[in-house]
């Protein structure tokens with residue numbers, strides 16, 4: 001049986017099988033008379049723990065037997081053949097993440113206000129989510145079963161929070177003893193099995209910077225290409241992080257870090273042919289330094305960690321601006337029909353520009369975090385100059401978390417409401433990332449509908465691609 005080291009959701013996790021949530025019409029699943037709430041517990045006699053297991057056990061198999069538990073307790077063995085790669089047309093329950101056994105001194109959970117959404121207090125650390133979504137794990141509480149599973153099912157790449165290869169420092173940062181913090185054997189085993197790793201360093205001034213950082217980067221780079229890349233992201237402290245062991249990241253600290261890491265990057269590029277160690281965008285922005293070029297980031301191996309997002313945005317926006325016909329067409333359409341629809345949500349009747357009795361004119365305000373605002377403003381200004389538009393960009397202070405938090409993704413409903421009187425134009429656009437992906441609420445629990453009700457103009461939500469699409473249309 002699969003073993004989980006630490007988890008409060010143990011009953012749910014230990015229940016055998018994976019629950020079907022959807023069966024597509026006219027699919028193989030429907031032909032097999034499978035239905036939502038059925039649980040597939042075995043495939044060809046092998047136990048199934050979650051949909052990753054299901055994928056693994058069925059891959060390439062054409063002769064199959066499913067053992068299925070029906071909601072009424074009945075157990076069926078369903079034998080069937082399928083064409084190679086024929087889709088089952090089944091949807092499954094989500095993986096319930098297992099939780100970490102660390103007490104990291106910088107853990108974001110400690111930086112939450114007490115009334116934050118309960119999901120913000122979940123300390124997930126799960127190798128399955130690392131493989132599926134690029135979530136970082138520390139590997140410090142990984143079980144033998146999980147190690148075997150990574151290797152057997154080729155759950156590669158894995159994303160590992162290393163923080164420091166100096167053991168004392170790592171243990172101090174993770175808040176665990178050195179024997180738990182020591183993952184050197186585990187890393188060696190994964191690397192020997194050709195599992196690719198991406199590493200992360202959460203950089204804490206006066207703890208894992210300077211010589212410790214240099215050692216960490218050199219130790220990791222020695223394993224390139226199996227250790228594919230390393231992200232260095234600065235610790236972000238809210239006003240609730242009052243741990244005296246932590247020092248806030250300053251512009252001078254960022255400039256010093258850039259000087260130090262750039263030297264190593266040069267060395268890595270010469271030796272390995274790649275930059276290998278990438279600093280988070282916040283480091284450049286806080287330092288007031290230029291964002292590196294497209295070449296620096298290669299294929300953006302750490303974009304999921306927010307590393308290289310600004311470069312990627314700038315390049316996409318500059319490409320968009322360099323295509324005058326699209327811009328001109330977009331302008332004519334946008335101003336001509338006075339309807340700056342953005343996101344599919346914007347087309348829903350309850351989100352129409354006339355919802356509060358106003359019509360739009362094609363000019364609006366883009367709300368974003370204080371860190372990204374100057375970058376977005378510089379691009380929107382160029383767009384305005386090219387097209388004659390008068391869009392505005394508004395930097396929204398994060399009053400909910402406070403402290404050093406200035407990224408767009410952590411803005412809350414209350415933060416947006418606090419600046420509603422500064423909205424210029426006939427509509428407002430907020431970053432899509434501020435809304436929970438499976439439910440229209442913000443991090444502070446305010447519903448998106450509530451925000452729309454309290455805003456003086458219609459509100460739209462877009463991501464970066466959506467923003468460009470919106471301007472193009």
Ligand code: SF4
Nearest residue numbers: 100102103104107123
């Ligand atoms: S690994 Fe550390 S930072 Fe991540 S959730 Fe656990 S305690 Fe928090």
